[in-house]
Amino acid sequence: MMLRLRSVLSLLLVVITTFLVSCSGPAAKVPDTYTPDRLAQIQLYATPVDEARQGMETLGKFVQENNWIDTRTYIHGPLGFLRRDLTYLANTLLPSDQKAAKNFIDEIFAHLERLDVAAQNKNEAATSTEYNNAIADFDAFLRLIPSDAEAS
Ligand code: ZN
Secondary structure (H helix, E strand, C coil): CHHHHHHHHHHHHHHHHHHHHHHCCHHHCCCCCCCHHHHHHHHHHHHHHHHHHHHHHHHHHHHHCCCHHHHHHHHHCCCCCHHHHHHHHHHCCCHHHHHHHHHHHHHHHHHHHHHHHHHHCCCHHHHHHHHHHHHHHHHHHHCCCCHHHCCC
16 A cells, blocks of 8 residues: 555656646746847837826826816726736736836826825825826836837
């Protein structure tokens, strides 16, 4: 019985080792530099994000005017795909930059959600603060994008 278990275990070990080796082959190696291919991909995903960054200026105008309704409509409408677009772009970055990028995405959305609530409560001070913080985190996110890939 013990012998049998031992041979099952060693067979299992062979299977696991084979699996691990096949998973860490050269194809699975993560690139650690921005290759021209990767830069082209980044440029593609950066386009909707650049548009959204321009949209943030429109949002800023509504916030400044204390236009609560348009502020809320803009967050849920034109900026409705922002999280998806930012995540697509973050996923094209080098693994070393992705964690920081995803933290900034969480930050941007925490501020936009609070901005939404502040606009609902017609809270002038809070809308300005949350808007400014959202912009600061958005720009910090953009600084992670390699400049060679920025839309020309
Ligand atoms: Zn923040």
